[in-house]
Amino acid sequence: MGRVVDGEWTKDEGDLFRNGGFKRLASRYSDEIPDDVIAAATAEPRRLFMIASLSCPWSHRALILHRIKTLDSMVPVKIASGRRDKGYPVNDNRVWRLPGTRRDVAYVYEVCTASDGTYTGRASVPLLWDSAKGQVVSNDSLQIMRAFDRIESCPSNGDITLYPDDLRSKIDEFNGRICFDLANGVYRAGLARSQRHYDDAVADVFKTLDLLEARLARGRLMFGRRLTIADLVLFPVLVRFDVVYHSHFRCTRRRLVDYPMLWAYARDLLDWDPFARDMDFAAIQSGYFHNDGDHNPHGIVSERPDCDWSAPHARDVFGAPQVSLRAGGVREFEPLAKPANAYRLDSR
Numbered sequence: 001m002g003r004v005v006d007g008e009w010t011k012d013e014g015d016l017f018r019n020g021g022f023k024r025l026a027s028r029y030s031d032e033i034p035d036d037v038i039a040a041a042t043a044e045p046r047r048l049f050m051i052a053s054l055s056c057p058w059s060h061r062a063l064i065l066h067r068i069k070t071l072d073s074m075v076p077v078k079i080a081s082g083r084r085d086k087g088y089p090v091n092d093n094r095v096w097r098l099p100g101t102r103r104d105v106a107y108v109y110e111v112c113t114a115s116d117g118t119y120t121g122r123a124s125v126p127l128l129w130d131s132a133k134g135q136v137v138s139n140d141s142l143q144i145m146r147a148f149d150r151i152e153s154c155p156s157n158g159d160i161t162l163y164p165d166d167l168r169s170k171i172d173e174f175n176g177r178i179c180f181d182l183a184n185g186v187y188r189a190g191l192a193r194s195q196r197h198y199d200d201a202v203a204d205v206f207k208t209l210d211l212l213e214a215r216l217a218r219g220r221l222m223f224g225r226r227l228t229i230a231d232l233v234l235f236p237v238l239v240r241f242d243v244v245y246h247s248h249f250r251c252t253r254r255r256l257v258d259y260p261m262l263w264a265y266a267r268d269l270l271d272w273d274p275f276a277r278d279m280d281f282a283a284i285q286s287g288y289f290h291n292d293g294d295h296n297p298h299g300i301v302s303e304r305p306d307c308d309w310s311a312p313h314a315r316d317v318f319g320a321p322q323v324s325l326r327a328g329g330v331r332e333f334e335p336l337a338k339p340a341n342a343y344r345l346d347s348r
């Protein structure tokens with residue numbers, strides 16, 4: 001994977017592996033995003049932009065919120081694509097003028113060092129950049145999502161919040177558990193360098209999926225009918241499960257399609273435009289299979305499972321989805337339906 005030390009790219013993994021276990025390091029810019037930066041998204045469209053990857057589940061959760069709030073004209077997205085010679089490239093391995101600077105950058109790590117010449121840490125995505133200050137605002141997906149959630153002047157859904165006050169502590173607790181036991185649990189399983197670490201990680205992964213399966217037998221979404229950021233955190237992990245985590249990361253006890261509730265829930269959400277728009281199974285598989293020389297030195301991409309993402313899910317029996325209003329109360333959530341065949345679900 002590599003990382004940045006004192007502004008220089010190094011292949012040395014530092015503290016990433018401890019006694020054979022994979023340890024995800026905290027995001028370097030993880031503070032709450034201040035009000036003046038949020039205000040800038042409205043007052044100065046395109047001053048902020050987000051770098052995100054289509055293969056990355058942490059990027060995907062932020063992209064979904066970005067889609068729900070239709071933020072394109074205010075906070076554009078740059079999709080990080082290309083060969084990861086020195087971590088994520090920003091522009092298909094060609095240099096690109098970093099807005100607000102005189103620097104040409106090719107990699108995400110150069111964006112970090114443009115912000116801080118002595119940057120030490122991971123060069124991770126998603127990343128929010130402020131062109132006026134020439135600085136990274138955040139490289140923490142949860143903070144980026146919370147910031148997007150607070151933008152009120154967006155073309156649609158400015159009146160809603162996916163992080164409502166009355167559920168906030170429960171959402172935080174839920175996200176904490178999902179992040180450690182599942183979202184990061186699959187990485188701990190896949191990247192383990194000892195049997196014990198692998199065993200512990202897969203136990204966490206499947207214990208969590210079992211709990212979620214039971215929870216989804218009681219309601220349409222993670223918090224009843226109300227869409228919250230908890231669903232946005234979970235969905236990117238589920239859609240990657242059978243195509244990557246089950247095979248490549250050795251989470252082999254069960255597949256997503258073996259969990260009737262979770263599988264129907266994932267199909268339900270995939271029917272909604274903001275969830276489907278950045279779904280690209282080919283990009284997801286390439287991101288993992290082509291960039292993990294330890295496990296897959298020949299870069300073979302495994303065949304995708306033969307399953308029908310468009311099969312009826314019958315989740316409507318739990319009632320129409322709702323969303324919290326910033327002013328209090330709830331309303332029905334009307335996600336744009338996914339136009340038939342509009343996405344690259346099956347491209348290869």
Ligand SMILES: N[C@@H](CCC(=O)N[C@@H](CS)C(=O)NCC(=O)O)C(=O)O
Pocket residue numbers: 001002003025026027055056057058059087122123124125126139140141142
């Ligand atoms: N704490 C970060 C984690 C993001 C993350 O780990 N992203 C992965 C891509 S899925 C990444 O950029 N990995 C490269 C690295 O850590 O060097 C967040 O929540 O945004």
